[in-house]
Structures are given as structure tokens and as C-alpha cells.
Amino acid sequence: MHIIDALKKQFTLEDNVLLIETKEATEHYGKTTFSTPVNIDCVIIIKKEITIGKVLKLANALQFNLYPVGTNRNWGYGSFNVCSDRPNVILDLGQLCEITGTDKELGLVTLGPGVTQKQLYEFLIKNNWEYMVPVTGAGPEAGIVSNALERGYGITPHNDHFYACTALKAFIPHPELCERQYESALSSFDQSDTDFIDKSYKWGLGPYIDGLFTQSNLGIVSEMTIRLAPKPEYFSAFYLRVFKEEQFEKTVELVKDILKNYAGIVGSINLMDRRRLISITTENPNRFDSNVLMSEQQIQDIASKNQLPYWLVVGSIYGDKEVVKATKKMFKRKAKTIGTVLFSDSKRIKAATYFFKRLPKVTFVKKITAQLASLQEGIDIMQGIPNQVALPLPYWRNPRIRPNKNNELSPSKDNCGLLWYAPLIKMTASSLNNFVRFIRETTPKYGIEPLITFTNLKHDCVDSTVPIVFDLHQPEQIKNAHDCLNELIQKGAKYGFVPYRLDVKQQENLDAEHMFWQTTNLIKDAFDPNRILSPGRYNPIATKENPINLKD
Numbered sequence: 223m224h225i226i227d228a229l230k231k232q233f234t235l236e237d238n239v240l241l242i243e244t245k246e247a248t249e250h251y252g253k254t255t256f257s258t259p260v261n262i263d264c265v266i267i268i269k270k271e272i273t274i275g276k277v278l279k280l281a282n283a284l285q286f287n288l289y290p291v292g293t294n295r296n297w298g299y300g301s302f303n304v305c306s307d308r309p310n311v312i313l314d315l316g317q318l319c320e321i322t323g324t325d326k327e328l329g330l331v332t333l334g335p336g337v338t339q340k341q342l343y344e345f346l347i348k349n350n351w352e353y354m355v356p357v358t359g360a361g362p363e364a365g366i367v368s369n370a371l372e373r374g375y376g377i378t379p380h381n382d383h384f385y386a387c388t389a390l391k392a393f394i395p396h397p398e399l400c401e402r403q404y405e406s407a408l409s410s411f412d413q414s415d416t417d418f419i420d421k422s423y424k425w426g427l428g429p430y431i432d433g434l435f436t437q438s439n440l441g442i443v444s445e446m447t448i449r450l451a452p453k454p455e456y457f458s459a460f461y462l463r464v465f466k467e468e469q470f471e472k473t474v475e476l477v478k479d480i481l482k483n484y485a486g487i488v489g490s491i492n493l494m495d496r497r498r499l500i501s502i503t504t505e506n507p508n509r510f511d512s513n514v515l516m517s518e519q520q521i522q523d524i525a526s527k528n529q530l531p532y533w534l535v536v537g538s539i540y541g542d543k544e545v546v547k548a549t550k551k552m553f554k555r556k557a558k559t560i561g562t563v564l565f566s567d568s569k570r571i572k573a574a575t576y577f578f579k580r581l582p583k584v585t586f587v588k589k590i591t592a593q594l595a596s597l598q599e600g601i602d603i604m605q606g607i608p609n610q611v612a613l614p615l616p617y618w619r620n621p622r623i624r625p626n627k628n629n630e631l632s633p634s635k636d637n638c639g640l641l642w643y644a645p646l647i648k649m650t651a652s653s654l655n656n657f658v659r660f661i662r663e664t665t666p667k668y669g670i671e672p673l674i675t676f677t678n679l680k681h682d683c684v685d686s687t688v689p690i691v692f693d694l695h696q697p698e699q700i701k702n703a704h705d706c707l708n709e710l711i712q713k714g715a716k717y718g719f720v721p722y723r724l725d726v727k728q729q730e731n732l733d734a735e736h737m738f739w740q741t742t743n744l745i746k747d748a749f750d751p752n753r754i755l756s757p758g759r760y761n762p763i764a765t766k767e768n769p770i771n772l773k774d
């Protein structure tokens with residue numbers, strides 16, 4: 223019997239679930255940015271969190287693989303990797319989007335697993351909460367809980383999204399326990415009628431288990447409490463344009479100094495190279511021939527036309543007006559020998575915005591107005607206002623669709639090709655220099671543009687995100703993109719560049735014999751003896767002969 227027929231028999235009207243059949247399921251959920259669509263047997267959309275337990279029970283009884291998704295927008299990494307041994311069923315949690323204001327004064331908010339950045343933003347506005355959404359570049363429709371469970375990050379002051387999680391509840395897949403909700407020991411200990419202590423104190427009591435639900439396949443999180451960053455009294459973004467390539471090392475030292483000595487005032491800092499800036503600010507000059515990379519001449523022409531530097535440092539200063547003013551002054555002084563600094567609250571930018579908005583819309587004015595609008599969107603992101611400013615990037619080599627930010631963008635639905643290489647790198651000028659050289663040598667071998675961003679969250683360790691953008695319509699380019707990522711990961715590891723997060727294909731290459739993954743496997747056995755929940759997700763399979771390692 224097909225799994226959907228078996229499932230139809232199990233759910234009652236009261237369960238209020240929606241089942242989606244194979245063809246539609248594959249069409250709507252199976253598209254990725256790095257493969258042909260993944261075949262899905264069925265999707266279950268639920269409306270009540272209690273149904274999670276029932277679905278897990280059914281997965282154990284009927285023996286199907288179950289993959290939960292929050293908003294299914296894990297573009298460039300993939301939300302699931304299906305196996306062929308059993309039916310593959312997606313559990314869509316997107317309708318569980320309740321938002322509860324746990325404590326307005328403290329900025330604690332409890333979210334269902336489907337809450338999007340936009341929904342949280344609207345909640346904060348409607349209820350006059352002076353707090354910021356922990357936004358990412360994935361746009362207003364992307365989830366908050368799912369991103370935290372991937373241990374994603376952003377550039378608002380609470381940049382590490384799982385770090386900001388103070389409590390969560392979940393269902394584990396064990397056949398005998400799956401219908402009971404997991405919560406921390408503090409929650410059950412507390413006999414008062416509030417759950418305040420549990421929701422405000424991250425570490426709970428006894429072993430810290432909440433973290434096991436991140437980058438794993440050990441449970442389905444049904445709600446999460448996060449601590450939001452307060453809106454600052456005053457804010458300014460800064461832009462340091464570095465026009466001399468040889469100033470790179472000095473720039474890195476400056477960023478390190480700022481993050482070390484001004485933590486709490488200066489948020490994370492982004493450092494982008496010229497090609498990456500071109501990919502953000504202009505259209506691909508070779509858009510209609512996706513096999514061609516930008517030539518040095520094209521890069522120079524675009525850069526001089528748009529006054530793009532070799533490196534751009536973008537960061538944010540939060541505080542009261544006096545603190546921001548003093549920090550700006552300090553930054554300007556320290557950056558003096560490197561390049562020119564521009565601040566978002568400067569009269570120059572305000573005047574330009576005012577001026578160009580009022581001019582007749584001839585081509586050159588339209589272009590500058592668009593650039594100023596993108597600048598404003600970047601500033602909005604730093605202030606916790608979600609938008610689509612980063613989303614055109616995956617369309618860079620898509621010859622068929624031009625991204626229009628006035629519509630909702632979906633790189634997977636629009637068949638854009640994207641994989642991320644996201645390694646952590648020691649924050650020294652020489653390591654970063656080696657990294658830049660490594661990327662520029664490696665990616666062109668595979669026909670991939672070397673686009674580099676460093677996101678500096680702390681002064682000791684940098685996270686780089688290198689987007690591997692390609693044409694998904696061309697099978698050879700898909701293969702090259704995966705081969706490129708593979709070389710970056712394997713070779714990069716030898717230099718000490720180690721990914722903080724992996725796409726679903728690379729997760730298959732993790733060394734199952736390593737003690738860390740052996741330990742993970744033991745935990746998996748205990749939580750999920752039938753291995754029904756997202757098999758293989760950050761959980762390399764131990765024995766090749768017995769791929770799902772089922773217990774007798």
C-alpha cells in the first residue's frame with residue numbers, strides 16, 4: 223500500500239492534518255539549489271503541535287523516514303537528504319507559527335517552529351516591543367527556530383542564533399516516548415504558575431540536552447524561547463572602502479582590534495572582496511552565457527564605473543548617541559591610513575537619498591536611487607528589519623530568471639544553483655590571506671566565480687561564506703559545483719579552514735568511525751532505535767553492510 227493511503231487511514235478529522243501526494247510533494251518541497259528535485263512520497267502538514275507525537279508514532283509503526291521542515295528554505299545546504307530504503311515523508315511545521323510574548327521587558331519571546339522573520343517582525347511592531355528580529359540573509363519568509371537549529375547566524379547584536387535560545391520543547395522519536403513532550407528539568411521542577419526560570423535560564427539543570435536538537439536528527443522541536451536584542455537608542459552603519467589591495471592585512475588587523483576592544487558596541491563586521499561586491503551591486507555581465515566567468519577587464523570596468531574598492535568593510539555601531547559618536551570618531555581615526563569611511567547617519571548619505579528621490583527618473587538617477595535603496599536595505603538588516611536584499615545572489619548565473627525584489631524570491635523554486643562553503647578561520651592577517659589565495663586558485667578550476675565574504679563575529683575566529691553559484695540547468699555545472707565544494711572542504715581542512723555547517727551531500731562524507739560520530743550514533747540509537755527521523759542528517763552511518771544500522 224502506498225504510504226499516503228496508509229496515512230489517510232490513520233488520521234481523523236480532529237487531527238486536522240493535510241496530506242500532499244507524491245507529485246505535488248516533489249514539486250513543492252523537493253526542489254533544491256544543488257540537485258534535480260528530490261523524490262518525496264508524501265507531505266504531512268500539521269496544525270497542532272501535539273500531532274508531532276502522533277506522526278512520530280506512525281513513522282515507527284509504519285516504518286517510514288520522516289523529515290521535519292520549518293520553512294524549507296535551507297538554500298545552499300539542503301533541508302533533507304532522502305534515503306531509498308523506505309518511504310520518505312516530509313513533516314511540514316510551517317503552520318505552527320504561534321508567537322507568545324514571554325517577557326516584554328526582557329525581550330523573551332516563545333516561537334512555534336514555523337514562525338518566520340516577517341511574522342516576528344510584525345508581532346514586535348504590533349505590540350510595541352523595542353527589540354530586533356534576529357534576521358538572516360534568507361529573507362522575511364525564512365524561519366527563526368529552524369535557523370537557530372541549524373546554528374545559523376546573522377549580523378544583529380545577537381548574531382549567534384542558537385546562543386540566543388534560552389529554552390525549548392521537543393518530541394523525541396523513541397517509539398515509547400514519542401508522544402510525550404520533552405522539556406527541561408527546570409520546567410518540571412518549577413511549581414509556580416509561570417515558566418519564567420526555565421524560559422530565561424539557558425542551561426537548565428543536569429545534563430544540557432537542548433543543544434542535542436541542533437544540527438542533528440534526535441528530535442522535533444515544537445517551540446523555542448529566544449532572547450531578543452533590544453533596539454539601540456542610536457545606530458550607525460560604517461563602510462570602509464579599501465582601494466589598495468596591499469592594505470588587506472592592515473584591514474584585518476583593524477577589524478580584529480575593533481571587535482576585541484569594542485564588543486557590545488560594534489556588532490559583527492563583514493569584509494567583502496570586489497567580485498562579491500560586484501555580485502551584489504550589479505548584474506552579471508555574462509548573464510546569458512552562464513559558462514563564462516568575469517574577466518579581469520570586466521571586473522576593472524565595473525569596479526571603476528561603480529567606484530567599487532578591492533575590499534569593503536561593513537559594520538554597525540549600537541548605543542546611545544554619545545557612544546556612537548565617540549566610536550565613529552575612534553573608527554575614523556584608526557582607519558585613516560587604510561581608506562575612506564562613510565557612516566549611514568552622515569549628512570552625505572541622507573542628502574543623497576533626499577536629492578535623488580526627487581529627481582526625474584532618467585537611467586542614471588534610477589541606477590543611483592536603486593543603489594541607495596540597496597544600501598538602506600543593508601542598513602535595515604543590521605537593525606533587525608527583514609528584507610530580501612541578499613536574495614538576488616543565487617540568481618547571478620541563472621540565465622532564465624532575473625530576480626525582482628518586489629516579488630517573493632525563492633532560489634530553489636526558480637532553479638538557481640547555489641552551494642555554500644562556510645569555514646571557520648583563525649583571525650589573523652596571514653590565515654585570511656592564505657584563505658583568499660586558496661579560494662581564488664581553487665574555484666575558477668571548476669568554472670566558479672571566487673566570491674568572498676568574511677563575517678567577523680568575534681575577534682578570534684572568522685566565518686567565511688563562499689557562495690558557489692552556478693547554472694542549475696546544466697548537469698556539468700552541477701557536478702563541477704559539488705567537486706569544487708569537495709576540494710574546498712578537503713583541502714581547506716589541511717590548512718585549518720573548517721566548516722561550521724555542511725550541506726546534506728557533504729554530511730555523507732563525515733568519518734563514521736571517528737569517536738565523535740560514534741558517540742552521536744550511540745545517542746541516535748537511544749533516541750531513535752528505528753532510525754525513522756531524518757536518517758543521515760549530521761549522523762554518518764556506521765556500517766556499510768547495514769546502512770540504517772537497525773537493532774535486531
Ligand SMILES: Cc1cc2nc3c(=O)[nH]c(=O)nc-3n(C[C@H](O)[C@H](O)[C@H](O)COP(=O)(O)OP(=O)(O)OC[C@H]3O[C@@H](n4cnc5c(N)ncnc54)[C@H](O)[C@@H]3O)c2cc1C
Pocket residue numbers: 289290291292293294295296297298300301302315335357358359360364365366367368369371372373374375376441442443444612613614615616633640756759
Ligand atoms: C542569499 C542567502 C542568504 C542567506 N543568509 C543566511 C544568513 O545570513 N544566515 C544563515 O544562517 N543562513 C543563511 N542562509 C542559509 C539558509 O537559507 C538559512 O539558514 C535558512 O534560515 C535555513 O532554512 P529554514 O530556516 O527554512 O530551515 P528548514 O529548511 O526548515 O530547516 C533546516 C534544517 O533544520 C531541521 N529542522 C527545521 N525545523 C526543525 C524542528 N522544529 N525540529 C527539528 N529539526 C528541524 C530540518 O530538518 C532541516 O534539516 C542564506 C541563504 C541564501 C540563499
